[in-house]
Amino acid sequence: MQFIATFDAISFLDSVLSLSAAFVLGALIGAERQYRQRTAGLRTNVLVAVGAAAFTDLASRIGGPTDAMRVVANVVTGVGFLGAGVIMKEGLNVRGLNTAATLWCSAAVGSCTGADMLAEGVLITFIIIVGNTLLRPIASAIDRAPLDARTSEVSYEVRLTVDTAALADLRDLLIDELEAAKYPVGDVEDGPGSGATSTLVAKLVSTAVEPKELDAVVERLAALPGVRHATWESTTEE
Numbered sequence: 001m002q003f004i005a006t007f008d009a010i011s012f013l014d015s016v017l018s019l020s021a022a023f024v025l026g027a028l029i030g031a032e033r034q035y036r037q038r039t040a041g042l043r044t045n046v047l048v049a050v051g052a053a054a055f056t057d058l059a060s061r062i063g064g065p066t067d068a069m070r071v072v073a074n075v076v077t078g079v080g081f082l083g084a085g086v087i088m089k090e091g092l093n094v095r096g097l098n099t100a101a102t103l104w105c106s107a108a109v110g111s112c113t114g115a116d117m118l119a120e121g122v123l124i125t126f127i128i129i130v131g132n133t134l135l136r137p138i139a140s141a142i143d144r145a146p147l148d149a150r151t152s153e154v155s156y157e158v159r160l161t162v163d164t165a166a167l168a169d170l171r172d173l174l175i176d177e178l179e180a181a182k183y184p185v186g187d188v189e190d191g192p193g194s195g196a197t198s199t200l201v202a203k204l205v206s207t208a209v210e211p212k213e214l215d216a217v218v219e220r221l222a223a224l225p226g227v228r229h230a231t232w233e234s235t236t237e238e
Helices: 002-006 009-035 042-062 065-084 097-114 118-133 135-144 164-180 211-222
Strands: 088-090 093-095 154-163 185-192 197-204 227-236
Touching: 009 042, 009 097, 009 118, 042 065, 042 097, 065 097, 097 118, 118 135, 154 164, 154 211, 164 185, 164 197, 164 211, 211 227
Parallel strands: none
Antiparallel strands: 088 093, 154 197, 154 227, 185 197
Protein backbone atom coordinates (compact mmCIF):
# COMPACT_ATOMS: atom_id res chain seq x y z
CA MET A 1 0.00 0.00 0.00
CA GLN A 2 1.22 3.47 -0.84
CA PHE A 3 0.29 4.67 2.66
CA ILE A 4 2.71 2.20 4.30
CA ALA A 5 5.50 3.19 1.93
CA THR A 6 5.10 6.93 2.51
CA PHE A 7 4.13 6.94 6.19
CA ASP A 8 6.63 8.75 8.41
CA ALA A 9 5.92 8.50 12.11
CA ILE A 10 7.94 11.60 13.00
CA SER A 11 6.22 13.74 10.36
CA PHE A 12 2.85 12.38 11.48
CA LEU A 13 3.54 13.28 15.11
CA ASP A 14 4.62 16.73 13.96
CA SER A 15 1.28 17.16 12.17
CA VAL A 16 -0.60 15.92 15.24
CA LEU A 17 1.18 18.52 17.37
CA SER A 18 0.50 21.32 14.86
CA LEU A 19 -3.19 20.51 14.42
CA SER A 20 -3.71 19.96 18.15
CA ALA A 21 -2.13 23.33 18.92
CA ALA A 22 -4.37 24.97 16.30
CA PHE A 23 -7.39 23.28 17.89
CA VAL A 24 -6.53 24.49 21.41
CA LEU A 25 -5.61 28.03 20.39
CA GLY A 26 -8.64 28.33 18.10
CA ALA A 27 -10.84 27.13 20.96
CA LEU A 28 -9.43 29.82 23.27
CA ILE A 29 -10.19 32.51 20.71
CA GLY A 30 -13.62 31.08 19.90
CA ALA A 31 -14.62 30.72 23.55
CA GLU A 32 -14.49 34.49 24.00
CA ARG A 33 -16.60 35.01 20.86
CA GLN A 34 -19.06 32.33 21.98
CA TYR A 35 -19.37 33.93 25.43
CA ARG A 36 -20.37 37.21 23.79
CA GLN A 37 -22.87 35.41 21.55
CA ARG A 38 -21.21 36.41 18.31
CA THR A 39 -22.10 34.93 14.93
CA ALA A 40 -18.78 33.10 14.57
CA GLY A 41 -18.15 31.42 17.89
CA LEU A 42 -16.25 28.46 19.30
CA ARG A 43 -16.67 25.91 16.50
CA THR A 44 -16.11 28.37 13.67
CA ASN A 45 -12.85 29.72 15.07
CA VAL A 46 -11.59 26.19 15.80
CA LEU A 47 -12.37 25.06 12.26
CA VAL A 48 -10.71 28.11 10.72
CA ALA A 49 -7.57 27.64 12.81
CA VAL A 50 -7.36 23.88 12.20
CA GLY A 51 -8.13 24.27 8.50
CA ALA A 52 -5.41 26.89 8.04
CA ALA A 53 -2.98 24.69 9.98
CA ALA A 54 -3.85 21.61 7.92
CA PHE A 55 -3.36 23.34 4.57
CA THR A 56 -0.09 24.93 5.68
CA ASP A 57 1.24 21.67 7.15
CA LEU A 58 0.26 19.73 4.03
CA ALA A 59 1.96 22.22 1.73
CA SER A 60 5.10 22.22 3.88
CA ARG A 61 5.37 18.43 3.83
CA ILE A 62 4.64 17.98 0.13
CA GLY A 63 6.21 21.02 -1.49
CA GLY A 64 8.37 22.87 1.00
CA PRO A 65 8.48 26.45 2.35
CA THR A 66 7.76 28.12 -1.01
CA ASP A 67 4.57 26.17 -1.57
CA ALA A 68 3.59 26.72 2.06
CA MET A 69 3.80 30.49 1.54
CA ARG A 70 1.56 30.23 -1.51
CA VAL A 71 -0.99 28.25 0.49
CA VAL A 72 -0.90 30.80 3.33
CA ALA A 73 -1.58 33.59 0.83
CA ASN A 74 -4.62 31.70 -0.46
CA VAL A 75 -5.79 30.99 3.10
CA VAL A 76 -5.76 34.72 3.79
CA THR A 77 -7.90 35.35 0.71
CA GLY A 78 -10.29 32.49 1.46
CA VAL A 79 -10.84 33.52 5.07
CA GLY A 80 -11.49 37.06 3.86
CA PHE A 81 -14.51 35.78 1.92
CA LEU A 82 -15.59 33.74 4.95
CA GLY A 83 -15.36 36.83 7.16
CA ALA A 84 -17.54 38.77 4.75
CA GLY A 85 -20.34 36.33 5.55
CA VAL A 86 -20.53 37.44 9.19
CA ILE A 87 -20.70 41.15 8.42
CA MET A 88 -24.25 42.49 8.50
CA LYS A 89 -25.61 45.94 7.73
CA GLU A 90 -28.61 47.12 9.74
CA GLY A 91 -29.68 50.54 8.60
CA LEU A 92 -26.72 52.85 9.15
CA ASN A 93 -24.99 50.38 11.48
CA VAL A 94 -22.55 47.67 10.45
CA ARG A 95 -22.16 44.62 12.70
CA GLY A 96 -19.70 41.75 12.63
CA LEU A 97 -16.51 43.57 11.63
CA ASN A 98 -14.71 42.56 14.82
CA THR A 99 -15.86 38.95 14.49
CA ALA A 100 -14.66 38.85 10.87
CA ALA A 101 -11.29 40.25 11.94
CA THR A 102 -11.09 37.61 14.69
CA LEU A 103 -11.67 34.86 12.12
CA TRP A 104 -8.88 36.32 10.02
CA CYS A 105 -6.57 36.25 13.04
CA SER A 106 -7.60 32.67 13.84
CA ALA A 107 -6.41 31.72 10.37
CA ALA A 108 -3.08 33.40 11.15
CA VAL A 109 -2.80 31.33 14.33
CA GLY A 110 -3.51 28.15 12.38
CA SER A 111 -0.99 29.06 9.70
CA CYS A 112 1.67 29.58 12.37
CA THR A 113 1.03 26.23 14.03
CA GLY A 114 0.90 24.51 10.64
CA ALA A 115 4.33 25.98 9.89
CA ASP A 116 5.64 24.67 13.27
CA MET A 117 5.80 28.20 14.72
CA LEU A 118 3.93 27.30 17.90
CA ALA A 119 5.36 30.11 20.02
CA GLU A 120 4.23 32.68 17.46
CA GLY A 121 0.77 31.08 17.38
CA VAL A 122 0.49 31.34 21.15
CA LEU A 123 1.61 34.98 21.04
CA ILE A 124 -0.98 35.88 18.38
CA THR A 125 -3.69 34.10 20.38
CA PHE A 126 -2.77 36.07 23.49
CA ILE A 127 -2.90 39.35 21.57
CA ILE A 128 -6.30 38.48 20.04
CA ILE A 129 -7.85 37.62 23.40
CA VAL A 130 -6.42 40.75 25.02
CA GLY A 131 -7.70 42.86 22.13
CA ASN A 132 -11.20 41.41 22.39
CA THR A 133 -11.43 41.64 26.19
CA LEU A 134 -9.18 44.22 27.83
CA LEU A 135 -9.61 46.78 25.05
CA ARG A 136 -13.41 46.47 25.15
CA PRO A 137 -13.97 48.81 28.16
CA ILE A 138 -11.50 51.30 26.69
CA ALA A 139 -13.44 51.37 23.41
CA SER A 140 -16.71 51.80 25.32
CA ALA A 141 -15.26 54.71 27.30
CA ILE A 142 -14.15 56.42 24.09
CA ASP A 143 -17.61 55.92 22.55
CA ARG A 144 -19.23 57.54 25.61
CA ALA A 145 -16.91 60.54 25.55
CA PRO A 146 -18.68 63.75 24.42
CA LEU A 147 -17.96 64.72 20.84
CA ASP A 148 -16.15 68.00 20.32
CA ALA A 149 -17.69 68.96 17.01
CA ARG A 150 -15.20 71.79 16.44
CA THR A 151 -12.12 69.54 16.57
CA SER A 152 -13.50 66.29 15.11
CA GLU A 153 -14.04 65.21 11.52
CA VAL A 154 -17.78 65.78 11.39
CA SER A 155 -20.26 66.29 8.57
CA TYR A 156 -23.23 68.62 9.08
CA GLU A 157 -26.69 68.63 7.58
CA VAL A 158 -29.53 71.14 7.87
CA ARG A 159 -32.94 69.51 7.41
CA LEU A 160 -36.20 71.27 6.58
CA THR A 161 -39.72 69.92 6.29
CA VAL A 162 -41.54 72.27 3.92
CA ASP A 163 -44.74 72.67 1.95
CA THR A 164 -44.21 71.02 -1.42
CA ALA A 165 -45.63 74.08 -3.23
CA ALA A 166 -42.85 76.26 -1.78
CA LEU A 167 -40.03 73.75 -2.32
CA ALA A 168 -38.18 75.59 -5.08
CA ASP A 169 -38.22 78.99 -3.35
CA LEU A 170 -37.22 77.55 0.01
CA ARG A 171 -34.30 75.70 -1.55
CA ASP A 172 -32.83 79.03 -2.66
CA LEU A 173 -33.56 80.67 0.69
CA LEU A 174 -31.93 77.77 2.52
CA ILE A 175 -28.71 78.18 0.55
CA ASP A 176 -28.76 81.97 0.96
CA GLU A 177 -29.25 81.82 4.73
CA LEU A 178 -26.43 79.31 5.24
CA GLU A 179 -23.96 81.08 3.00
CA ALA A 180 -24.80 84.44 4.62
CA ALA A 181 -23.78 82.85 7.93
CA LYS A 182 -20.47 81.72 6.34
CA TYR A 183 -21.52 78.08 6.12
CA PRO A 184 -21.04 77.07 2.45
CA VAL A 185 -23.37 74.40 1.09
CA GLY A 186 -21.93 71.44 -0.74
CA ASP A 187 -25.19 69.90 -1.91
CA VAL A 188 -28.95 70.16 -1.37
CA GLU A 189 -31.20 67.13 -1.72
CA ASP A 190 -34.98 67.03 -1.66
CA GLY A 191 -37.38 64.18 -1.14
CA PRO A 192 -41.01 63.41 -0.43
CA GLY A 193 -42.42 63.98 3.04
CA SER A 194 -45.79 63.08 4.44
CA GLY A 195 -48.93 64.47 2.87
CA ALA A 196 -48.31 67.75 1.05
CA THR A 197 -44.81 68.23 2.50
CA SER A 198 -41.31 67.60 1.21
CA THR A 199 -37.86 67.49 2.81
CA LEU A 200 -34.81 69.58 2.05
CA VAL A 201 -31.38 68.46 3.25
CA ALA A 202 -28.43 70.82 2.90
CA LYS A 203 -25.02 69.20 3.33
CA LEU A 204 -22.43 71.68 4.48
CA VAL A 205 -18.90 71.82 3.16
CA SER A 206 -16.40 70.56 5.78
CA THR A 207 -15.82 73.44 8.15
CA ALA A 208 -15.66 74.31 11.83
CA VAL A 209 -19.17 74.91 13.15
CA GLU A 210 -20.26 76.99 16.09
CA PRO A 211 -23.43 75.27 17.37
CA LYS A 212 -25.02 78.48 18.63
CA GLU A 213 -24.57 80.16 15.26
CA LEU A 214 -26.10 77.21 13.43
CA ASP A 215 -28.97 77.17 15.94
CA ALA A 216 -29.68 80.81 15.08
CA VAL A 217 -29.69 80.02 11.35
CA VAL A 218 -32.13 77.15 11.90
CA GLU A 219 -34.42 79.39 13.95
CA ARG A 220 -34.54 81.92 11.11
CA LEU A 221 -35.27 79.16 8.61
CA ALA A 222 -38.05 77.75 10.82
CA ALA A 223 -39.76 81.16 10.76
CA LEU A 224 -39.95 81.29 6.96
CA PRO A 225 -43.40 80.86 5.36
CA GLY A 226 -43.89 77.30 4.18
CA VAL A 227 -41.39 75.74 6.62
CA ARG A 228 -43.00 73.19 8.93
CA HIS A 229 -39.88 72.09 10.80
CA ALA A 230 -36.16 72.90 10.77
CA THR A 231 -33.22 71.20 12.47
CA TRP A 232 -29.55 70.37 12.02
CA GLU A 233 -27.46 67.34 12.89
CA SER A 234 -23.86 66.22 12.87
CA THR A 235 -22.41 62.80 12.10
CA THR A 236 -18.84 61.60 12.46
CA GLU A 237 -17.14 60.71 9.23
CA GLU A 238 -15.47 57.33 8.61
